[in-house]
Amino acid sequence: MTQRLRGGPLQGVRVVELTKVWAGPYVGKLLAFLGAEVIRIESMESLDVTRTYGVKDINNAPGFQAVNPQKLSVQIDMKTPAGIELILDLLRHSDIVVENLRPGAIDRLGLGYATVKATKPDIVFVSMGMHGNDGPLAYQTGYAPCFAALGGLSSLVGYEGEPPAGMNVRYADSTFGTAAAFAAVAALTHRRQTGVGQFIDVSAVETMSSMVGDALMDFALNKVVQDCDGNRHAEMAPHGAYRCLNDEWIAVAVSSDSAWEAFAGALNAPELADDARFRTFADRQVNEAELERMIARRTLQRDAAELAAALQHSGVAAAKSFSSVDLVADQHLWGRGFFREVTDRRGQARTVVGPSWNMSRAAAIVDAAPRLGEQNAYVFGDILGLSTEEQQRLSATGVAR
Amino acid sequence: MSALRTFKVLELSESVAGEYCGKLLADFGAQVIKIEKPGVGSPTRRMGPFARLTPSPLMGEDASFDSRLNLERSGLFAYLNTNKHSATLDLSTAAGVATLAKLVDAVDVVIDDHPSGWLKSVGLDPATIETHRPSLVLCSITAFGQDPPPDRIHAEDLTVFHTSGWGYHTPSASNEKLPPLKGAGRFMVSYEAALDASLCVTAALYERMHSKLGRFIDISKQAVMASRVDYVLGQMVAGDMDVTTRRTAFDLGGPAGIFRCLDGYAYIWMSAPAHWEGLRKLLGNPEWMNAFPERWMELECTPERVAQCRHHLAEWLKTQEKEQASAAAQKLGVTLVAVNNASDLQSSPQFQHRQFFARVNHQVQGPAHYPTVPYKLSATPAKIESSAPLLGQHTDTSLSALQGQQP
Numbered sequence A: 001m002t003q004r005l006r007g008g009p010l011q012g013v014r015v016v017e018l019t020k021v022w023a024g025p026y027v028g029k030l031l032a033f034l035g036a037e038v039i040r041i042e043s044m045e046s047l048d049v050t051r052t053y054g055v056k057d058i059n060n061a062p063g064f065q066a067v068n069p070q071k072l073s074v075q076i077d078m079k080t081p082a083g084i085e086l087i088l089d090l091l092r093h094s095d096i097v098v099e100n101l102r103p104g105a106i107d108r109l110g111l112g113y114a115t116v117k118a119t120k121p122d123i124v125f126v127s128m129g130m131h132g133n134d135g136p137l138a139y140q141t142g143y144a145p146c147f148a149a150l151g152g153l154s155s156l157v158g159y160e161g162e163p164p165a166g167m168n169v170r171y172a173d174s175t176f177g178t179a180a181a182f183a184a185v186a187a188l189t190h191r192r193q194t195g196v197g198q199f200i201d202v203s204a205v206e207t208m209s210s211m212v213g214d215a216l217m218d219f220a221l222n223k224v225v226q227d228c229d230g231n232r233h234a235e236m237a238p239h240g241a242y243r244c245l246n247d248e249w250i251a252v253a254v255s256s257d258s259a260w261e262a263f264a265g266a267l268n269a270p271e272l273a274d275d276a277r278f279r280t281f282a283d284r285q286v287n288e289a290e291l292e293r294m295i296a297r298r299t300l301q302r303d304a305a306e307l308a309a310a311l312q313h314s315g316v317a318a319a320k321s322f323s324s325v326d327l328v329a330d331q332h333l334w335g336r337g338f339f340r341e342v343t344d345r346r347g348q349a350r351t352v353v354g355p356s357w358n359m360s361r362a363a364a365i366v367d368a369a370p371r372l373g374e375q376n377a378y379v380f381g382d383i384l385g386l387s388t389e390e391q392q393r394l395s396a397t398g399v400a401r
Numbered sequence B: 001m002s003a004l005r006t007f008k009v010l011e012l013s014e015s016v017a018g019e020y021c022g023k024l025l026a027d028f029g030a031q032v033i034k035i036e037k038p039g040v041g042s043p044t045r046r047m048g049p050f051a052r053l054t055p056s057p058l059m060g061e062d063a064s065f066d067s068r069l070n071l072e073r074s075g076l077f078a079y080l081n082t083n084k085h086s087a088t089l090d091l092s093t094a095a096g097v098a099t100l101a102k103l104v105d106a107v108d109v110v111i112d113d114h115p116s117g118w119l120k121s122v123g124l125d126p127a128t129i130e131t132h133r134p135s136l137v138l139c140s141i142t143a144f145g146q147d148p149p150p151d152r153i154h155a156e157d158l159t160v161f162h163t164s165g166w167g168y169h170t171p172s173a174s175n176e177k178l179p180p181l182k183g184a185g186r187f188m189v190s191y192e193a194a195l196d197a198s199l200c201v202t203a204a205l206y207e208r209m210h211s212k213l214g215r216f217i218d219i220s221k222q223a224v225m226a227s228r229v230d231y232v233l234g235q236m237v238a239g240d241m242d243v244t245t246r247r248t249a250f251d252l253g254g255p256a257g258i259f260r261c262l263d264g265y266a267y268i269w270m271s272a273p274a275h276w277e278g279l280r281k282l283l284g285n286p287e288w289m290n291a292f293p294e295r296w297m298e299l300e301c302t303p304e305r306v307a308q309c310r311h312h313l314a315e316w317l318k319t320q321e322k323e324q325a326s327a328a329a330q331k332l333g334v335t336l337v338a339v340n341n342a343s344d345l346q347s348s349p350q351f352q353h354r355q356f357f358a359r360v361n362h363q364v365q366g367p368a369h370y371p372t373v374p375y376k377l378s379a380t381p382a383k384i385e386s387s388a389p390l391l392g393q394h395t396d397t398s399l400s401a402l403q404g405q406q407p
Helices: A023-033 A062-067 A081-092 A113-119 A144-150 A173-194 A204-210 A213-222 A257-266 A270-274 A281-286 A288-299 A304-313 A324-328 A331-336 A376-383 A388-396 B016-027 B063-070 B075-080 B094-105 B157-162 B188-211 B221-227 B230-237 B273-283 B287-291 B303-317 B322-331 B342-347 B349-353 B395-400
Strands: A014-018 A037-042 A072-075 A096-099 A124-129 A198-203 A239-243 A249-253 A317-320 A339-343 A349-353 A357-359 B008-011 B031-036 B084-088 B109-112 B137-142 B215-220 B257-261 B264-269 B335-339 B357-362 B366-371 B375-377
Touching (some): A023 A037, A023 A096, A023 A173, A062 B230, A124 A173, A144 A173, A173 A204, A173 B188, A173 B230, A198 A204, A213 B342, A239 B157, A249 A304, A249 B157, A257 A304, A324 B230, B016 B031, B031 B094, B157 B221, B188 B221, B273 B287, B287 B303
Parallel strands (some): B008 B109
Antiparallel strands (some): A239 A249
């Protein structure tokens, strides 16, 4: 087997992943979607929990498959010195390495930046941690909602006057991964110009802070600590989600006084447009609680999708709030190729979530997530140049399987 | 000098997504020229938070001075436009569009975030750009991509958020009586889209160094947000996870959540037996924990047990201070963390150690500590070298640089 060339801007770039769960693997997924060859180093001794979570077959784990399409897998036992030697050898043939193991674990394994750099001086080494690589709190660990809480994001999500509720529990890992992927490609660009690699230290908590940067600016400039404010917006009113028929919801964002008139018209509520309490943006902001109650009463008997279409027709930003059913059935996402079919080694098709972008001369995204060690022969034989006998010896001694 | 110093970027953006993308590139050293409407500038100049200004003798006396000054007060604009140059150009005139074409000749990248169709109106039709300008990297960020359905023409971050699944499913463990929440702040969706745009632009530049070829990049905010939940959505679309209309369809369940403390709020995550045993040590083996079966969170996670557990957590945490509780918990393997606000972050020893906030001295607003970026690069760190430009501050230099570029 030879390297699979899939086109795209990062074709020819080789990425090695020493990653777990979601944020780290998401970096590899984005780079693979841009055309890089991404190799996951895995082993039975330290298996990613997403390969086992809720299933018996580690090669058929839905969560793992969702985040690891278009990647290769090589099985190397990281807990043996021979395994570490093999990994260093692979890194010598690679451009980027990404790790999101527990704080300090990569150094303890003997794969810290100094060691890798001695082997491969121009490596781009991406290290991901909840608090980043250093600092008084770097020892702490946590999961996605902890990143959002620590980074100042959760405190802004909630109903007015109540404790923060926070974003949906799934938020944060993939954003963290995207920030890391961007930094890695910036470093790759620098390397192409100068031949110099580098160490990249990415903080999940700071990634969350950067998603609310303008709120942090309010404190920086004016010492104002913003608080949860339900669905309110400093420049728009009404701005929120309103219940419709069958417990569906419509999201509406009215950005001007003329949009407000159009909104009232499409809602068949001329009395709202005539109401002096709501005439200008400033009026609507002052009387926002009453405004929201009056709108909510008028959307209750409307079909969310139909009302959204009517509002759009009148020039108002509105959308049905998509449940999982709406999302999976969204013809626009299908038409764009956002949901697309990939195939595994045995010819089995599987639908995956594709990239957010379309681009000219894009990478072909066609491969499902790999079975554990699916590309052992390619990595050991084609990349590292080991003979069949040497590969058999690795397998017999348990370093690779 | 940072990673993207050799690249020239023209920014046509007039909202947060494109401006933040330009900032991410500029903070890595790219030379970004921002095009603004003469007299009024970017709409983000009229969005808060606004800096309070030190009074000047001209304030209130000179209307023209006041209106110009007002365009320089936005902290949002100041944050989003560090390291950029500002040139004013009226793109509603033929002469403006002709000048734009010359500017495009002189740059490597164009970033835009107007609705689809706008680029064509200024002579940069995505459909033909590769033929006419084969070496240009053109990136467009829009709500739904280049071909939005007719019922999605008008969009704001909120409405996009609600077409991505995040709206309907936020917060977790939602109260069915209350509406879903918008997320954090005003611009989460735009910041997220800017990350993908910056990634794609940089990857395109990487390849272009060898191939000399540009590309058109079409970023859909809806797709960006939906891709952020790939772990769940990928399982749903593959038929491996139930697809329902429940607002809790993305949730994990269990007692995790935000609780009130003496000095604010704390978040506690609990999913594994190790968390439960750590909590037992932390609380000194309280009686109530004995009523719970072993591994209950994995095997017997009933709503009653969750409610009971949350009740006891709430009772305990309201007697605690968040930092102290977190430090004690983390030592025992309990993932308890502080819920920080903007003030906490500015004084956080961790953020100070990592210098996440950088002092920037704005020409009109004065000095303030701006949030920076979440990645530290050892050889080419992102850096704020100059504060956001005044409206049209670099019009002359940017346009006169074109003189040398005439064919």
